[in-house]
Amino acid sequence: MTSPELMHRSEVAVSVELQTPDMTLNIGPQHPSTHGVLRLVARVDGERIRDVEPVIGYMHRGYEKLAEVRTYAQITALVNRIDWVAGFANEIAFIRAVETLAGIEPTERAQWIRLILSELARISSHLVFMSSYPLELGATTPLFHALRERERVLDLIEGATGGRFHPNFNRVGGVKPAAGGGSTQKKVSSDLPAGFFAGTKLAMDNVLAVCDDIDNLVTGNELIKARTVGVGVIPGDKAIEYGLSGPNLRASGVGFDLRKHEFILPYDEVEFDVAVAEGGDCYDRYVVRLDEIRQSVRIVLQAIDKVPSGPLQAKVPRILKVPQGQAYVRNENPKGEFGYYVISEGGRMPYRLKIRSTSFSNLSILPWILKDQLVPDLVAIMGSLDFVLGDVDR
Amino acid sequence: MPDSPPERATTADDLAEWADGLAERLGASVISTEFATVRIAVARDRWVDTLRAARDDEGLPFFSWLSAIDWAKETAVGEGPAEPEDLVERYEVLCRLSSVRDASGAHFVAEIPKDDAWIDSIVPVWGGAEWHEREAHEMFGIDFRGNPNLTHLYLPDAFEGHPLRKSYPLLSREVKPWPGTVDVEDMPAVEGPSTENPEA
Numbered sequence: 001m002t003s004p005e006l007m008h009r010s011e012v013a014v015s016v017e018l019q020t021p022d023m024t025l026n027i028g029p030q031h032p033s034t035h036g037v038l039r040l041v042a043r044v045d046g047e048r049i050r051d052v053e054p055v056i057g058y059m060h061r062g063y064e065k066l067a068e069v070r071t072y073a074q075i076t077a078l079v080n081r082i083d084w085v086a087g088f089a090n091e092i093a094f095i096r097a098v099e100t101l102a103g104i105e106p107t108e109r110a111q112w113i114r115l116i117l118s119e120l121a122r123i124s125s126h127l128v129f130m131s132s133y134p135l136e137l138g139a140t141t142p143l144f145h146a147l148r149e150r151e152r153v154l155d156l157i158e159g160a161t162g163g164r165f166h167p168n169f170n171r172v173g174g175v176k177p178a179a180g181g182g183s184t185q186k187k188v189s190s191d192l193p194a195g196f197f198a199g200t201k202l203a204m205d206n207v208l209a210v211c212d213d214i215d216n217l218v219t220g221n222e223l224i225k226a227r228t229v230g231v232g233v234i235p236g237d238k239a240i241e242y243g244l245s246g247p248n249l250r251a252s253g254v255g256f257d258l259r260k261h262e263f264i265l266p267y268d269e270v271e272f273d274v275a276v277a278e279g280g281d282c283y284d285r286y287v288v289r290l291d292e293i294r295q296s297v298r299i300v301l302q303a304i305d306k307v308p309s310g311p312l313q314a315k316v317p318r319i320l321k322v323p324q325g326q327a328y329v330r331n332e333n334p335k336g337e338f339g340y341y342v343i344s345e346g347g348r349m350p351y352r353l354k355i356r357s358t359s360f361s362n363l364s365i366l367p368w369i370l371k372d373q374l375v376p377d378l379v380a381i382m383g384s385l386d387f388v389l390g391d392v393d394r
Numbered sequence: 395m396p397d398s399p400p401e402r403a404t405t406a407d408d409l410a411e412w413a414d415g416l417a418e419r420l421g422a423s424v425i426s427t428e429f430a431t432v433r434i435a436v437a438r439d440r441w442v443d444t445l446r447a448a449r450d451d452e453g454l455p456f457f458s459w460l461s462a463i464d465w466a467k468e469t470a471v472g473e474g475p476a477e478p479e480d481l482v483e484r485y486e487v488l489c490r491l492s493s494v495r496d497a498s499g500a501h502f503v504a505e506i507p508k509d510d511a512w513i514d515s516i517v518p519v520w521g522g523a524e525w526h527e528r529e530a531h532e533m534f535g536i537d538f539r540g541n542p543n544l545t546h547l548y549l550p551d552a553f554e555g556h557p558l559r560k561s562y563p564l565l566s567r568e569v570k571p572w573p574g575t576v577d578v579e580d581m582p583a584v585e586g587p588s589t590e591n592p593e594a
Contacts, residue, residue, distance in 0.1 A: 057548035057550075064533075068472035069471050240457070240494060241455075242520070242522030243459065244522075341488070351472070352463050354461045361457075368521060
């Protein structure tokens with residue numbers, strides 16, 4: 001029994017694994033969990049993903065080229081279509097970049113209205129996540145709760161701006177006089193519709209209530225935890241290497257929130273906490289977003305009391321020519337750092353507009369994070385990154 | 395708000411001083427710190443080393459984005475450069491790195507000639523740069539040497555041309571010319587009674 005030959009044979013018997021040929025699994029471009037049109041080509045070995053190649057570009061609209069043939073005022077109508085789940089927030093960094101280059105200071109009232117609507121956009125974006133993510137994990141109920149309140153928040157945005165998804169509300173130097181507010185007579189227009197602040201306060205109460213509902217339904221749910229805790233862990237240094245930002249970065253223990261550092265809107269005058277989690281797994285990304293909704297409610301309620309009186313619009317030339325220069329301005333969008341690098345050569349249109357869209361970087365970690373994961377975890381990991389394909393493809 | 399600089403907590407002078415020190419330590423030079431946007435010129439052959447040093451020694455680990463600019467005297471669509479006579483035709487590759495502790499960040503700029511458009515890939519330093527380099531590659535025709543997967547990202551495989559080059563026409567504009575100034579909307583009046591809604 002101790003002969004070398006036998007030893008050898010028994011070792012072979014133990015170390016041989018069942019060899020299964022790799023199979024290529026195609027997911028998308030049409031798939032409910034891809035939030036748009038994303039295709040994944042995965043090489044799987046049994047239930048194990050060996051590597052995955054995301055194929056993007058199905059929604060590429062070429063905004064960077066289109067911006068080169070449009071005036072600055074026209075570009076705001078384009079940019080709110082990038083991440084359509086939070087259309088209002090996309091306009092902020094762009095309009096602040098143009099204002100920076102043109103040396104135009106927006107009015108204080110406009111800045112506060114921008115801040116309130118940005119936070120409403122954040123709440124509505126995160127509520128979409130609160131509805132879609134449990135749904136992808138198999139829980140249908142949270143969707144009805146979250147989308148009901150999200151619709152009320154969208155009603156507020158629509159009431160003030162006239163647009164439910166695509167507000168196109170920001171103007172260089174301020175915001176547009178609102179739709180549906182006050183008299184319809186020419187030259188007399190009101191900024192916010194009657195009862196906007198009272199309606200917002202009521203909606204915020206409802207949003208907090210739905211956060212508690214979601215807490216009850218999802219946060220402690222054993223099935224959700226089994227699917228998400230410890231799944232898809234992104235360490236902080238990997239998140240930084242791939243340019244992950246927003247809740248995805250903060251769930252990995254990096255408590256960086258642009259609202260605490262760059263005050264392109266008066267965030268320095270409101271109190272709120274930055275939601276951070278340490279684990280970096282799918283569950284933490286969910287927890288951070290739920291916490292951020294509550295923080296946004298805090299911000300909105302404070303901001304309502306701080307909105308000053310005054311004009312909506314600073315004095316701006318009729319035909320805006322922006323002086324030569326290059327500026328990068330970024331904003332903490334619901335999904336993370338969203339920035340515009342604007343190059344003006346002194347004309348009515350930018351010479352080049354580079355759009356730093358959040359989901360593009362957030363999704364670029366997919367090949368790394370999905371490597372050697374289980375196929376059933378694929379949707380759980382992908383959904384937890386909260387991307388929108390319009391924001392990936394631009 | 396109007397009393398303090400809205401873009402950054404630091405003043406413009408502080409920012410310029412920080413950028414000067416950063417550029418000196420990295421062996422590069424500051425192009426501009428105007429509009430709170432720090433731009434630092436890097437030689438093409440020191441591209442990867444400089445960016446790695448910025449990450450390791452200067453507290454700028456966050457890879458924000460990478461892209462390029464086509465500086466051309468003539469453009470197929472849109473408005474051209476301000477002074478086309480003096481312009482040196484070239485590509486600029488831009489990479490933004492920033493901090494995850496404070497607001498500091500810088501744009502590193504490498505100039506590359508149009509007839510020899512290549513630069514070393516930074517994918518070995520930041521894995522996240524792969525998609526950004528692929529985008530710049532297909533949009534501008536710049537070769538990123540060392541990128542493991544330099545294929546089309548957005549564009550179909552058979553697509554020819556580099557759409558973000560200034561020489562590339564925009565088909566929709568060829569079919570229907572832009573109407574021009576009639577499209578510029580009026581800005582709302584500032585003078586007159588307050589537009590505020592007391593009932594809001």
